[in-house]
Amino acid sequence: IQGAIGFNVSHNLVSESRFGLIFSWYGGWGVPDGPLFDCDILNNQFDRGGVVPNFESYDLWDFSTIRFEGNLVNGRPIGLFVDLNGVTLDGDDYGQLFLISCSDVNMNGGNFNGINSDWRIGQHLIPGDATAVFLLNCTGCELRDARFHNNSIGVNIRYSTECILQGISGDYNSHTAIYGLSSGRVVISDGY
Numbered sequence: 001i002q003g004a005i006g007f008n009v010s011h012n013l014v015s016e017s018r019f020g021l022i023f024s025w026y027g028g029w030g031v032p033d034g035p036l037f038d039c040d041i042l043n044n045q046f047d048r049g050g051v052v053p054n055f056e057s058y059d060l061w062d063f064s065t066i067r068f069e070g071n072l073v074n075g076r077p078i079g080l081f082v083d084l085n086g087v088t089l090d091g092d093d094y095g096q097l098f099l100i101s102c103s104d105v106n107m108n109g110g111n112f113n114g115i116n117s118d119w120r121i122g123q124h125l126i127p128g129d130a131t132a133v134f135l136l137n138c139t140g141c142e143l144r145d146a147r148f149h150n151n152s153i154g155v156n157i158r159y160s161t162e163c164i165l166q167g168i169s170g171d172y173n174s175h176t177a178i179y180g181l182s183s184g185r186v187v188i189s190d191g192y
Helices: none
Strands: 008-010 021-023 039-042 051-053 066-069 076-082 088-090 096-100 106-108 111-113 119-121 124-126 131-136 142-144 147-149 153-158 164-166 169-171 176-181 187-189
Touching (some): 051 131, 111 131, 147 153
Parallel strands (some): 008 039, 021 051, 076 096, 096 131, 111 147, 131 153, 147 169, 164 187
Antiparallel strands (some): 119 124
């Protein structure tokens, strides 16, 4: 979904696909570039890759106009949170989690698996970019004692500072358990 204004994407079942929904900026096939505004994304069920976050130029998005509720991936809730401050989340409540411009948010526990957008070309596996937990422009957030397995990417942390990832276990993730981009003062400890 890119360049959309006033879209309603509700009550869909997406199965046997690499992605359920992609937030993107760059259009194609006659679709305008840019972020989406004033859209409802409600009560959809996705499998495999769930929601893929390609928030190019994230500072130009107005996330307050996107109503994202009741969506599931692999039968578990997808959490999309913007501008949360000083909140504790239970990782076991989510199958996929997005924190955008959040500060001092703590997530404890969680078993994130099956968020996968890999594909094959012949015998070659091409790792995808689907992400179980995504932090974008966050400060002081902590992820503790969570397990990431059989995903493309376990944790994707971008443009974030002073975050802690402690006791993270990651196995059988095709791309990586933890991916970081343009982030600073991130502490990763006691993982296995």
